[in-house]
Amino acid sequence: MELPSRIKRRIIKDHPQGDQQTIEELLLExxxxxxxxxxxxxxxxxxxxLHADGKTDRLLNCIEEVRVDFRDILMDSGLEHADWPDRLDAEFGT
Structure with a gap:
């Protein structure tokens, strides 16, 4: 299993190099x-x-939030509506 390439690009863009491997592993889990x-x-x-906004500690909290109720993170990040594919493309590329 592998993260989509645009997700990997966003990790590289948003997070320090020293945290990137750990973040990838957490997101794969x-x-x-x-x-x-x-x-x-x-x-x-x-x-x-998106909701973590480049902050590794916030990302850890977001992951826990997803495990409780994933809908909250969709609302917190603006991906809750039917136009989410367009927003995803705008934020992450294709």
């Missing part, structure tokens, strides 16, 4: 969890990164 629940993984992973 989250992706595995989300796949088991049938939730759209890229949307939720992207929402987690």
């Amino acid at each position: 989250l992706m595995d969890y989300l796949k088991k629940t049938g939730i759209d993984t890229e949307r939720v992973i992207a929402a987690t990164l």
Whole structure:
């Protein structure tokens, strides 16, 4: 399993080099969890990164928030509406 390339690019853009590998590993674990629940993984992973806003400690809190109720992170990041694919493309590229 691998993170989508645009998610990887965003990690590199937003987070210090020393944290990037750990962040990728944490998001892969989250992706595995989300796949088991049938939730759209890229949307939720992207929402987690957006809401974390480049802050690693905030990212850890966001991951916990997703495990409690993923809908909260969608609302916190602005990816809760039907236009989320367009917003994702605008924020992360294609």
